[in-house]
Amino acid sequence: MARPLTKKKENGSLYVRPPDIEAAIDQAVSEDLSTIVRRSVLCQRNTPGFVPLECLVFLIRDARRRGEEGAMNALMPRLLARCEAILKNKIPQDCVPSTEDLRAELLGEFSVLFAEDDDSDTNQLDFFECRFSSAFFTFRLPFIKRERKRIAPLIYTSGAEEPSDGQVDEEFHATMSKACRQPPSQIDDVFRGSLLRAINALPPDECKAVTLRYIYGFSEESTDPAEITAASLCGVTGRTIRNRLQRGIATLSKQFTKEGKGSTAHESQ
Amino acid sequence: MNHNKTSAMSTDLLYEFSLAKELPDADLLEDFVRRYPEHAGALTDFAIDIVLDAAQGEKEGAEENIGSSTSPAVSRAMSQFQNRRFAVQRERGDTAAEQPADAGVTEQLFADLDRGQFRSLADRLHSNTVFVGMLRDREIDPATMSPGFQRFVADEMKAPLSLVAAHFAADAQIQRGQFYKSEDKPRAMTKLGFEEAVRTSGLTEEQQHFLLSL
DSSP states (O other): OOOOOOOBOTTSOBOOOOHHHHHHHHHHHTSOHHHHHHHTTOOOTTSTTOOOHHHHHHHHHHHHHHTOHHHHHHHHHHHHHHHHHHHHHHSOTTSSTTHHHHHHHHHHHHHHHHHTOOSOTTOSHHHHHHOHHHHHHHHHHHHHHHHHHHHOTTSOOOOTTOOOOOOOOHHHHHHHHHHHTSOGGGTTOHHHHHHHHHHHTSOHHHHHHHIIIIISOOOSOOSSTTSOOHHHHHTSOHHHHHHHHHHHHHHHHHHHHHHHHHHHHHHHO | OOHHHHHHSOHHHHHHHHHHSSSOOHHHHHHHHHHOGGGHHHHHHHHHHHHHHTTSSSOTTOSOOOOSSOOHHHHHHHHHHHHHHHHHHHHTTOTTOOOOOOHHHHHHHHHTOOHHHHHHHHHHTTSOHHHHHHHHTTOBOGGGSOHHHHHHHHHHHTOOHHHHHHHHHSOOOOOTTOOOOSSSOOOOOOOBOHHHHHHTTTOOHHHHHHHHHO
């Protein structure tokens, strides 16, 4: 049984590792270091011998507690290399101009968490032993936001309150609504993936309105002031939300209708 | 998302939100917004970022397996880790903390050895000059070396373990002051695994067994 985590939630309860992570840790601590190092290069969950990143974080912290510098120095490069693979996947080359610098900065700052680790309540590494992917996303997001803000501060012009004159394709609207309601297990669906990327590329206000309305499923507005809606979450009126939705969907509709026609023309050649 | 707004609130709250479910849904967002209305804007922006991130490529855990070589970014991160760790240990009053090595110092680790000292080191390491040359040129992936081997090298070279580890973790290099006949400038090669390096250095069976048992 691995050492319990010490980090507490806002309500005072302790974070706990999922049972499968506890099991992976139990297995790893029974093996010698060279075996773990050899297994730690495997990144794909379905590969036999795969070591979850949560487990790797535990092993490195455990080595620090035991004063095993050699184990730390052997496992840290493996963890960082796997993080680098994630960053290459999640921060593609065309995301920002200085992608490689950004990835290197993220890896460096992430390694500092381990250098400063003291098992106190302020350290964030307990999060990474619970669900690494979510914690690593939370960790890297401010860096990515900062970089995007730095390179494109004035890309979007405010649409203010003007209604869109874009015509919304009703058929596209229905298709989009259906795709957005698909459960996460179907996230690899090609259309849904393209759609989410297109939504992400909308101006921020429209992106926010479309995501809250169609992906999260909040209603546009409500006469009940206690109900949480897309309008209340954005701090605007229902009219403003509808305008933003109309503009956003019109943009998506044009884009996908155009792409659809393009691919049809290409296929017919 | 407004970064300043996020910084003003507890980062721990964002971690708690992201860890609550694999992907957040309306119920989760509503729950957090009701509990922390002062952070409703930041939580909403964060929830949007999470679901849209899912569209940026594959889910984590689907990457290609990593190779045995150490990339420049990982080497730099390791150096940052060792430097910060040393500083933290000193701040906490650990006077036994080993000074991490900077790039200039690691270059000196083998550079000061003359031919006789180089051979002597090879003997002390129960190896040969080919193998020690691979150590010097950082041709072996440090992640595949056992902690016992790294400690053994540090002891025999009378150097701090962190210095030796930093030397091995740095990028593979072509030694300066050498001349090459080929038309192309030689490049540092991909690092070998420790066992492969031991097996292919012309070492005796006994030497191989010794090094692999450390």
